Amino acid sequence: MRRLKVDPRENWQDIARSKGFNFHHVNGDLYWDESVCYAFSLREIEEDLEGPAQELADMCLDLVAEAVESERILEQLAIPPHFWDMTRDSWRRNEPSLYGRFDFGYDGKGPAKLYEYNADTPTSLYEGAYFQWLWLEDAIRQGILPAQADQFNSIQEALIETFGLFQVDGLLHLASVKGTEEDRATVEYLRDCAVQAGLDTKQIYMEDILADSQGQFMDADQEPIYWLFKLYPWECMLGDDFGLLLPGCDTTFVEPPWKMILSNKGLLPLLWERHRGHPNLLPAWFHKPGQTPLSDSYVIKPLFSREGANIRVINHGEEIFSSPGEYGKEGHIAQALHYPPNFEGQGPVLGLWIVNNNSRGLSIREDSSPITGDLSRFVPHCILEDG
Amino acid sequence: MKRSKALSLLLMGSLTLGGGVGCSKSDKEQFSAYSTVTECIEDGKFTDQECQEFASQAGSQSVQFSSREDCEARFGEGACEADSAAPAATTGADSAPRTSSWAPMFWGFMAGRYLAGGQTMQGATPLYRAGAGGLRTPWGESVSPDAKGRVAPTAAMRQNMNHVAKPRVERQTSRSGKPAGGFNKNSRSRSAS
Numbered sequence: 001m002r003r004l005k006v007d008p009r010e011n012w013q014d015i016a017r018s019k020g021f022n023f024h025h026v027n028g029d030l031y032w033d034e035s036v037c038y039a040f041s042l043r044e045i046e047e048d049l050e051g052p053a054q055e056l057a058d059m060c061l062d063l064v065a066e067a068v069e070s071e072r073i074l075e076q077l078a079i080p081p082h083f084w085d086m087t088r089d090s091w092r093r094n095e096p097s098l099y100g101r102f103d104f105g106y107d108g109k110g111p112a113k114l115y116e117y118n119a120d121t122p123t124s125l126y127e128g129a130y131f132q133w134l135w136l137e138d139a140i141r142q143g144i145l146p147a148q149a150d151q152f153n154s155i156q157e158a159l160i161e162t163f164g165l166f167q168v169d170g171l172l173h174l175a176s177v178k179g180t181e182e183d184r185a186t187v188e189y190l191r192d193c194a195v196q197a198g199l200d201t202k203q204i205y206m207e208d209i210l211a212d213s214q215g216q217f218m219d220a221d222q223e224p225i226y227w228l229f230k231l232y233p234w235e236c237m238l239g240d241d242f243g244l245l246l247p248g249c250d251t252t253f254v255e256p257p258w259k260m261i262l263s264n265k266g267l268l269p270l271l272w273e274r275h276r277g278h279p280n281l282l283p284a285w286f287h288k289p290g291q292t293p294l295s296d297s298y299v300i301k302p303l304f305s306r307e308g309a310n311i312r313v314i315n316h317g318e319e320i321f322s323s324p325g326e327y328g329k330e331g332h333i334a335q336a337l338h339y340p341p342n343f344e345g346q347g348p349v350l351g352l353w354i355v356n357n358n359s360r361g362l363s364i365r366e367d368s369s370p371i372t373g374d375l376s377r378f379v380p381h382c383i384l385e386d387g
Numbered sequence: 388m389k390r391s392k393a394l395s396l397l398l399m400g401s402l403t404l405g406g407g408v409g410c411s412k413s414d415k416e417q418f419s420a421y422s423t424v425t426e427c428i429e430d431g432k433f434t435d436q437e438c439q440e441f442a443s444q445a446g447s448q449s450v451q452f453s454s455r456e457d458c459e460a461r462f463g464e465g466a467c468e469a470d471s472a473a474p475a476a477t478t479g480a481d482s483a484p485r486t487s488s489w490a491p492m493f494w495g496f497m498a499g500r501y502l503a504g505g506q507t508m509q510g511a512t513p514l515y516r517a518g519a520g521g522l523r524t525p526w527g528e529s530v531s532p533d534a535k536g537r538v539a540p541t542a543a544m545r546q547n548m549n550h551v552a553k554p555r556v557e558r559q560t561s562r563s564g565k566p567a568g569g570f571n572k573n574s575r576s577r578s579a580s
Contacts, residue, residue, distance in 0.1 A: 019396060019399060020396070020398075020399030026542060026543055027528065027541040027542050027543035027544070028541070029543075042389070045389060126399075130394060130396065133390060133391065133394055134394075136390065150388055150389050150390055151389060151390040152389045152390070153389070153390045153391065154389070154390060154391045156391060156394050157391040157394070177571075178503065179502075179503045180546075181542075185399075188398065188399055189396075189399060191398060192396050192397050192398040192399050195397050195398060196395075196397055206570040206571065207570060207571040209569070209570050211569060232570065237570060240569055240570045240571065241569035241570075241571075242569030242570050243569075245569075309550045315453065315487075318487050318488075319451070319488075320451065320452070320453035320487060320488065321450075321451060321452065321453065322449070322450070322451060323450070323525075324447075324448030324449075324450070324512065324513075324525055324550060324551065325448075325550040325551065326550060326551055368460065383389060
């Protein structure tokens with residue numbers, strides 16, 4: 001694993017514009033950065049990343065099968081009892097999952113370590129699945145990278161295949177929340193994939209969803225919503241005014257309710273309890289004040305949190321970092337402290353994409369702060385043997 | 388080969404993505420920097436109670452770093468001091484006792500009000516003095532208030548405000564007819580990571 005300085009494509013901003021990628025800068029700061037890339041050997045990709053991600057994905061499904069039958073686990077995950085049946089039924093009915101992203105710390109030497117699983121609403125999908133792929137093709141064509149360079153990335157292909165497996169009768173609605181360009185573009189991209197799979201689609205906003213007198217969901221044109229891809233976390237939906245309608249509604253959701261078990265940070269201690277010592281897991285436990293930690297250096301994370309909010313870092317028993325935010329009232333987990341590696345002052349976090357439960361690609365965000373927040377930069381990767 | 392042979396897009400790029408998203412600023416939007424609660428109240432844009440809530444909200448979001456270097460990387464040279472919990476280490480950099488915690492100097496808070504998900508959201512984040520003068524958010528972003536304290540919010544500021552903002556409680560007569568959509572209470576949260 002190497003961090004290489006490479007020439008950006010001269011016209012990359014024009015390419016981005018023509019491909020609908022309008023959030024490559026955030027607040028004037030570069031978000032998509034192709035002046036560097038990470039290069040991996042094929043062995044690193046297959047043995048250290050692709051394989052472990054597949055193994056973890058399978059372990060996660062085993063855990064869901066156990067959790068939906070266990071009130072104790074559902075309680076540990078702070079899922080309200082009103083939604084237990086819905087969660088269990090979605091699993092028993094085999095409702096399909098589209099995608100998720102594992103975040104790993106990896107330095108090319110030791111095993112990749114799982115930080116967390118963004119199983120419900122991962123973003124950075126478009127830039128990982130499509131724009132990164134386009135970068136590699138262009139970079140080879142322009143002589144920036146040698147012809148034998150490759151990339152671990154069949155994410156888009158897998159998304160289209162998976163949409164093709166959905167038994168959608170009528171329209172697939174796809175929704176994000178208002179006011180975020182990045183989320184809207186992510187949903188637009190998924191809609192593009194769904195259309196390529198032959199589905200009829202309609203893009204809407206979560207805020208515009210209505211309910212009829214029977215508690216069934218409709219879009220603003222009063223068309224029924226039978227299938228909904230929602231880039232909006234389950235834990236938010238449960239707490240909304242319409243939350244109570246969810247168990248009785250006819251809508252099939254993507255991601256399905258059982259993904260709540262995996263997008264919850266409680267996943268980390270549950271996996272550790274079942275696979276203690278697994279090379280790709282960090283020790284993790286449910287954190288309660290006053291309890292003796294498993295390690296004296298650890299990170300405390302809320303069960304539900306996004307974008308690195310409300311994280312506390314404890315190093316040798318002392319808090320050395322905390323990030324603001326308002327998550328955490330449902331409880332916390334702790335995970336042994338494991339910093340991302342340092343590559344020229346940057347800490348890359350590796351995102352391994354799972355599509356239809358298959359490990360299908362890699363994307364990388366790097367940040368100079370220890371917590372990957374929403375201002376970290378996306379950098380592409382390639383497979384290129386050393387020397 | 389570990390990558391797809393051919394990929395294409397059907398829709399993206401042909402549409403002006405996000406056209407309108409950037410144009411949805413309401414005249415209700417308001418970002419302002421205040422060094423004290425009194426300043427906030429006197430400005431008249433927020434109620435007394437709101438200003439007090441902003442100050443306590445900002446005060447609860449402290450940032451800390453394990454080293455002066457990390458802290459200065461975000462707030463600039465000379466911007467950081469050893470945490471007050473450490474033994475009095477006034478200014479002397481050479482003789483400062485070893486401490487595990489560094490923090491930038493608190494200046495005040497930035498209050499924000501904006502529309503999101505069809506409702507008015509508001510909240511506050513702390514502001515710190517930057518090493519080279521000026522103010523910075525906890526994320527190290529420079530904030531330059533005008534003479535009246537007004538700040539032109541960037542996309543990142545709005546996003547960061549989303550972590551802490553809450554719907555504004557307004558005493559409005561409810562409109563007749565069907566209620567608007569019921570998936571919106573939490574829509575201030577950017578959805579994903």
